[in-house]
Amino acid sequence: MNRLKNHFKRFNIILLVITIFTSSFCLTGCFDKNEIEKLGFVVALGIDLDNHNKIIVSLQILESSDKSQTEKDTKAGKSKVYICTGNTIYDALYNLSKGLSIPIKFSNEKCIIIGKKFAEAGIKPIIDFSLRFNDMRPTTPVLVTNGDAVDILQMQAPENPISAFVIHDLIKRQKYLCLASTTTNLDFANNMKSESSISTCGIINIDKENKKNLNNSLILSGSAVFRKDKLIGYMNAEETRGMQWIKGKVKLGSLVIKTRDENKISLHIIKSNSSLKPSIIDKKVDIRVNIKAQSNIQEISEHISEDMNFNTNPDIIDRLSKEQDKAIYNEANLAINAAQDRLSADIFDFGNLLYRECPHEWNSIKGDWNKLFPYVNIEIGVSSEIKQTGILSKPITNEEGN
């Protein structure tokens, strides 16, 4: 009996080995196998609309650098931009495969750039396309450009020929500096479905104004505002930061305040957060925003007549932080003005806040929210403090001048 058992045991092992081997060779295990050099890695995707309402898709694809080139070029890496058109995005990519010999992969994509025309027509297709399958990440940042996305992709910065990498670094920085919104494709999808259905995203442009700079460079600044999926307006950098003050997202940055005698002091923001308190009384929405911030004194410029010795006179710090309160208040006010007067769009996502805090009242005003929003009473209170004054306790000019 025992021997029979052993016999079966051995048989089982043989069966297992055969199954493993046959399945590893014959079954679909290897179907998504692809050698890395035979894939086109898309690092940036640009979407435009042409005059005949056809979608122009431009792809920035990593390329292996030629061995024949010098070593410096090999290190920098190369990319190539492919352009294709079609009725839909996928159709365009399908058309592209006529000329591109390798399959493309979106997994390492750094950003999606949307041309102005396409943004005005509605960005739903690209959000849908990017989230439908797992090939593209839901964390891909979406940016809008004033011109055509193709130009952004084709631009080569001297320090890094692959513009996607430059944009990626810019976005990373703006996450804390908050001069431009950073919104991913998943955020877009969430915002579209949210109560206020307003979303903002960063604006990327080629720096043309700066003529002294011979090399082209990219600028990420300001925000584009979308209602549902359509572009409705823009905000500049200051307004964007004002918005982020209210959202409590500013983590770094500079702030310039003026002393009584019109001298400028630069502050370095190190921390901020905000708390929002909504109330709906009789269909009248009232929102109290409390912004807290901390900063260090980074620079005291120009001659300062009054005594700026922080050690002997601690009142100065209090006075300066009051100035800081004012500066932050002003910035936040800029954003509120832009949102309520110019765009009449709830960029702060107050709709969601109201839905969470007072759901019953929200239901009654939900339908008219877009009309109501410009008349919402937003009260801003700022309480900020200055943490450090640096290792210079007195301004240098004072000692030298006297």
Added chain:
Amino acid sequence: MSNFIKKIISSVNRNNNSENINNNQCQKKKRTSISKSIEENRQYIESYFSYCFDLVMREISFFNINGKKTLVVYLEGLSEKKLIEDFLISKLTSEINVNNMSLNEEELLKYRLGIKDTEIYEDIEKSIEAILSGNPVVFVNDLEKSFEINLNTSLGRQIDEPSTEVVTRGPREGFTESLITNINLIRKKIKNSNLKMEKFKVGKETNTNVVISYLSSVADKKIVNEVKERLKNIDIESVLDSNYIEEYISDAPLSIFPLVFRTEKPDIAAAKILEGRIIIIVDGSPVVLSAPALFVEFLQSGEDYYIRFSSATLNRCIRFISLIITITLPSIYIALVTFHQELIPTKLILSVISARANVPLPAMWESIFMLTAFEIMREAGIRMPKSFGQAISIVGGLVLGDAAVKAGIVGTPMVVIVALTAITKFTIPSVELELPIVYIRFFFLLLSGFLGLTGLTCGILLVSMRLVSIRSFGVPYMFPICPFSISLGEDEIIRAPMWKLNKTQRLLKLKNNFISNRIHKHSR
């Protein structure tokens, strides 16, 4: 042509001769007692040792008494010639003292030459065994006894540092091929009467001495008995090295993992004894076995106990990390490059595709090719004369690697991967673990080449299931890791300070632990 035929014929003849010898032996084994006549004994031994030119038989007078004769038999070279002359021949031929005349011949010889009772035989087979072990044996006329004179000075090399277990700190002596020397080396470390040495004879043809050694106060009786039983059950013709024994007593003989620990250093052997393990010393082999073995033992070096605990802990951690790297690095790389490119940072992709642009082989075959080439170089390096070693390693490693990259046969990332894999392997102190690692590495490589990370995960599962399921002499192989024990793990994954180790005591004091009833019956 005619020469060739002659050769064949002569070889046939030789075969016939050997058959005759065997026949002779069979007939004569029936007689066992020693004859009274020297001449008969001489003939018997001569027939026994036919075709042995190194057999020496000398007829010498017996203390000059009445022309009495003795026969001294020994194998030339096994004991030093000068010793035989000084202690045996010169004494036998010297004049006898009158005072001793009252003694009989046996006592005379016994007292004059200082022979132990156990070395006086009445059995000729035993005397022959004594001759074979290298001692001169004396036969006396009219006496049915033989006397073994213990002059055995075994030939062997000096005690020096074993090249496989090099340490920067700690004792440098290593075992030699001589059993007695090896036992002495251990006795020198543990001066304790509880240190038992039990002798066995294994091997029908070679009659090799095998000694098991353990500390009776610490070692588990069940394991000791199990080891003894397995040794007794060994049915083998010849034993030339301790590996012959190891393969017979191992719990899972077909497993690729080493289930018996080996060392060439007496200090490590002593430590194993003190931990409650059983040491098996085989005559003629400098490699000493210790059982039961745990997986973590193979990642430990004797040096861990000779440097400060903080440094030793760091070393152990590095070894664990290296083990993981050396097993999985190539397969992880293959899985990422062929299946999961999204997991590679984009800038790395850029350099990988640049490097692989002109490589004709798929990544999996590229790595199999490189790793095989490395294994070939390693094996070649062992056989190479030492003076060539460096030159060949430069040619093999640097020139070949560089040329392969330039010729576009392999990509640079692969060279880096293979180099890392190769280097990390050398952090593992035990030679025994070297080849299991290679097996597992290729197994993982194939799995991840076909199935990606899924395959690799399955492979890791399979291997860890296997590791967890085996036992060495009743002790779970992965002991302080798998049946997890923090207090005993203090000496395994990290190395706790000495004073702490002393308190918790070393690992195998498992007497009241889980060993009971779990010892597997030896399958053979």
